Amino acid sequence: MHWTLAVRRIALLVLLVALPAAAKDTVKLAFIGPLTGGNSAIGLGGRNSADLAVTLKNADPKSRYQYELVVLDDECKPDTGVQVATKAGADRSIVAGVTHYCSVVAIATVETFHRLGLPTIVWGAVLPDITYANKYPEIHRVNGTMINQNETAAKLMLKQGFRRWVIIHDTTDYGKGHDKYFTQYATAGGGKILGDFGVTADQQDFTAELTQAKGLNPEVIFFGGLTPLGVRIRAQMDKLGINAQFQGTSGIVSDDFIKGLGPLAEGVVAFREGAPAEKLPGGKFFLEKYAEQKYPNPPEAYGPFAYAAAKLLMDTIDKVGPDRKTVITALAGVKNVDSIVGPITFDDHGQNTVAAITALVVQDGKWVVWEDSEYASGKRKLKGR
Amino acid sequence: MSLRRAGASVLSTAAIAAVTGLLLYAFLAAESERTVGLVLVGAVAAVAAGLRSRVLPRLVGAAGPPAVLVGLGVAGLVLVRVFHDDPFVLLLMARALLVLVACLGLHVQLADAGVPNFAGAAFFGVGGYTAAVLGRGGLPHPLVLLASGAAAAAVGSLLLLPLLRTRGHYAALITIAFGLLFRTFLEVNETLGGPQGLKLGGLQLLGWSFNDDRRLLGVEFSGYAFYCLAAVALALAAVWLVRRVERSWIGVALDAVRLDETAAACFGISIGRWKIAALTIGNALIGVAGGLSAMMVGFIAPNNFTFQESLVLVSILLLGGLGNLAGLAAAALIVIWLPEKLQPIQEYRYLLFSVLVVLVLVLRPTGLIRRSVRRPFGSVAG
Amino acid sequence: MGRLGGQRVRQRQAQAERALSAGAGRAVDLLAQYVMNGVMLGLMYALVALGFTLFFGVLDVVQFAHGDVLTAGAFAGLTAYAALVHAGVQSAVPQLLAVVLTATLSMALLGALLGRLLVLPLRGAPPLNVLLATLMGGTALRECIRLFYPGGSQPQRFPALLPTASWSVRRFTLRLDNLLMIVAGVLLVVGLSLVLRRTRLGLAIRAVAQDEETARTMGIDFRRVVLLTFAIGSALAAFAGVMNGLYYNEINFGSGLLLGVIGFSAAVLGGLGSFEGAVLGGFLFAGLQTLGAVALPFASAYKDVFAFTVVILLMTWKPTGLIGERLGERV
Secondary structure, eight states: OHHHHHHHHHHHHHHHHHSSOOOOOEEEEEEEEOOSSTTHHHHHHHHHHHHHHHHHHHHOTTOSSEEEEEEEEOTTOHHHHHHHHHHHHHOTTEEEEEEOSOHHHHHHHHHHHHHHTOOEEESSOOOTHHHHSSOOTTEEESSOOHHHHHHHHHHHHHHTTOOEEEEEEESSHHHHHHHHHHHHHHHHTTOEEEEEEEEOTTOOOOHHHHHHHHHHOOSEEEEESOHHHHHHHHHHHHHTTOOOEEEEOGGGOSHHHHHHHGGGGTTOEEEEESOOGGGSTTHHHHHHHHHHTTOSSOOTTTHHHHHHHHHHHHHHHHHHOSOHHHHHHHHHTOOSBOOTTSOBOBOTTSBBOOOOEEEEEEETTEEEEGGGSHHHHTSSOOTTO | OOHHHHHHHHHHHHHHHHHHHHHHHHHHHOOSHHHHHHHHHHHHHHHHHHHHTTHHHHHHHHHOHHHHHHHHHHHHHHHHHHTTTOHHHHHHHHHHHHHHHHHHHHIIIIIITOOOOTTHHHHHHHHHHHHHHHHTTTOOHHHHHHHHHHHHHHHHHHTHHHHHHOOHHHHHHHHHHHHHHHHHHHHHOTTTTGGGOEEOOOOEETTEETTSOEEETTEEEOHHHHHHHHHHHHHHHHHHHHHHHHHSHHHHHHHHHHHOHHHHHHTTOOHHHHHHHHHHHHHHHHHHHHHHHHHHHTEEOGGGGOHHHHHHHHHHHHHHOTTOHHHHHHHHHHHHHHHHHSHHHHTTHHHHHHHHHHHHHHHOTTOSSOOOOOOSSSSOOO | OOOSSHHHHHHHHHHHHHHHHTSSOTTHHHHHHHHHHHHHHHHHHHHHHHHHHHHHHHHSOOOTTHHHHHHHHHHHHHHHHHHHHHTTOOOHHHHHHHHHHHHHHHHHHHHHHHIIIIIGGGTTSOHHHHHHHHHHHHHHHHHHHHHHSTTTTSOEEOOOOSOOOEEEETTEEEEHHHHHHHHHHHHHHHHHHHHHHHSHHHHHHHHHHHOHHHHHHTTOOHHHHHHHHHHHHHHHHHHHHHHHHHHHTEEOTTHHHHHHHHHHHHHHHHOTTOHHHHHHHHHHHHHHHHHHHHHOTTOTTHHHHHHHHHHHHHHHHSTTTTTTOOOOOOO
16 A cells, blocks of 8 residues: 555656756655554555545646655554654644544644644544644644534434443543533433443443443443453444444444444444545545545545645635745634635634534444434334344 | 773773774664674674684783773763764664663673573563653652662562572573563553553653753753663673672672572572572662663653563574673674664564574574683682 | 254253242352353363463463464454355365364464474573563464454454254253263363373373473484474364354454463462363363352443452462472472
8 A cells, every 4th residue: 555655756856857847846745544453454544545636736737845754653542642743843844744543643732733833633532622622723633523422312312312421531631521411412302321330441341341231231232442341342232132323423433343343333323523535515525536546445434534734724824825934824714714524713722613413323234424324214223123 | 900901091092992992883873784794794804803813802801800891881972972963873873772771781680690580571571660660759860770770670579489499491481471460460551551551751850851952061962872871881881790799709609599498508698589689789770771762762651661571582592602792792783773764674683693592503503702711819800 | 963852952951940939049040051161161260271280280381372382273263164154065074174173274384383393492491581472372263364364453253053943941041052062072081081091192191291301311312202282282272262252153353362371370279280180170270260250240341350369369379379399499
């Protein structure tokens, strides 16, 4: 994969040199995401999308600079994330960064980017604290936060008639955040949270938690965490004979979740902010161009956001020049800038508001938008309905 | 010391410091991977030639080890000045030096006393977490660093009783189990931040924050430069301490304990007491290094202290040759710097290290440079 | 694969429910579930511990790549499965057979190779060297899986090859696949015991374990016995690896490390070199973990902390294991 990208970039470079155009300076952009480990599918999708943005920008004769993507792997671990963030920030030739899918990592690197003065746009992490805990001018985010996600989730599930939940969440701020916000909205709407279990992000065996959950007799098991854990919990639920509905968050909206569970994934519900690629304003364009590049992995749920973030950074650098400080100032003034995910506006904390929350359900081995599914129309039923 | 001896000493020190400094500079400043490879090959060739032709030992002998230390320290200062605004290189230097200090701690435990410690990374973590917790409390930071060392020694003392009662693989199992236990405990426990870890404010000395970039003597120094200087100072102090320990009666006792416990006990040496001493000194060193490292990075998480990391520390000890301080330093530099400079091998670094260590153990168990024997009368060789 | 006599099962289920709700033991079903889990884990740990104890017995060495051999065995089995599926074989029985055979035979070979390359050459060296060499060898093995198996850094889905019928009474679920694995594991342990006690190879192994020099003088081919022991131990580990994969429906390149340390702890608890001790140690460790999970329900991850702490305490009390070797070294 690495090699084909390199070859493609070299070919593009040769092409550009052959054209009778003035030589352009190269500007480096960092991309940081989980390229190995349990969330690598999403990370690779994001990387490919950012790479697509860079490739298209470089092919545009109007662009002032030649852009190069420096790809770094944070392995979805906070310590590795801080290391690569320090590396990117310390490298003076890197002007800006498209950063992080894993909230655990993003929240850890906020200080690092602030300290080293690297402007960044988050492309996939949903923890609100990343932008809202501090007012750092370096940190921005194009995707939404988990607050709206859980509000919509509670509303939909309550409407389906579910009233009794057991929550299993990972003990990172990501899982705890989902626990907090979902509990808040579900109980406000009349639901009951019968039990609340925290599990470590790399836990293997959930017999203890699930056996107790079984005894509480819930209608829904809500899982706040990422794909690898989600796969294990859903599989072990089946082993222990628990017949409840499984509900997840944006962390499990990936093809790996379905691949890992096979038929057990059927009927699982999840929520994420932003619309799926096909329904985005620039979605068709994005998917067409993505397919042309023949990347080995699909863009997954957050690819469009990575693309939008990279494009926004490059357009800004084109306007104000490849200097970190001026880029930071320019990003503060981003208002209603058009992108494939819709108009981007950064508020005073650098957060973009994403209005749409999509409900998804696994139907026949694919994530399908709830409204389009047979579960919504009544042809199929969720567990216990 | 006669004037001639002094002159020879100064010249030798200058020569050693200059050559080392140049090699290190070339390595750190190398841009392309080919240059890095060439520098590495050149360095290895130079050292091998120096050893073979006996030039290197004679230079060190003429200079006298304390002078060599000072010379290397000056070389370190010069390098910091040269890379004054390159945070990446400064960070690399500081990391290598702090790992060196941690390995020095392990050296006292394993190479001197023969007590295996597979939880080195855990004690590094204890130091880091202590610095994180105490650093917020308003305690002056130099004291915080000392406290990090003390905390690591204290936690290590929990293992004293089990370690004293067991031998060989059983003792190894205890430290391995402890390392795993420690990391799991940190991950599950919320009070120390859980899997997300803790953030640290930087080191502050008399109101001077090490995190900020600063202009000194007309030169703009990146924040990391000061950490680097602190690391150089710490490394020099640690090497001096370990050498003094080795050359003292403590060192003789530790050697006796390591080589033959029964014989040592017959001669009235208290095995327990000396093992405790070695463990405590070693863990304290590891803890202080961990504390400074955490303050420099500004972040600490349980994932930094896995068994894998402990194995890397032990690998450094083995690759450099058990008992050889110069080899230890070289191994630490190579293990930390090479993967950073040679991007392609970054991913393969654990595989590479483990294969190298296996080769060393099977083919040259005494290490790449042989350990010197203590000469009972006169100065200690090497 | 169907349910076992659906109608009868439902009747029996209802009966059991009535009996249980009649008051006796409100938590019996919960306890039964934990015990079931514990037996499964204990058997897996025992298989790993047996390997450690065999290696220690014949060569006085601790082969620390054993845990990673377990993982490698599971991955070998998974590769065999993928190959069969690719070739169009759909039925579970040949798949299962292929997985188990590939795993055990390939690991038997790997174990013998490790013995030949890493352990035998280091026999004269200080024991710590062998520990270190095998630890590093294990790391190399683990990294090879992570780097060279396609998608190795992610957890891999392990197919469910055993029948999944189950019988539930309130919180207790008895699954057929668990039962089959337990039976198979027990048969394996008993089989090994028989091999050691009734066959000539077993006699040779025990002779070498007891006194190497005399055994050699008596004409026993030392190298052959050692390599065969390594092969047997590693095959056991591979079987445990496949069990692990079937139980969790997932294998991970890093799981071997923890399982290796647990297996070693179990072998040490029972006393290195003792067959019964290894089995005892395996179940003891599983019991400790289960106890920890029951006693600290709010964070079952603490169970590992609890179990390892107890191991350290037990080793402080009895430095050479509960049924240990006696080291006479007082001065």
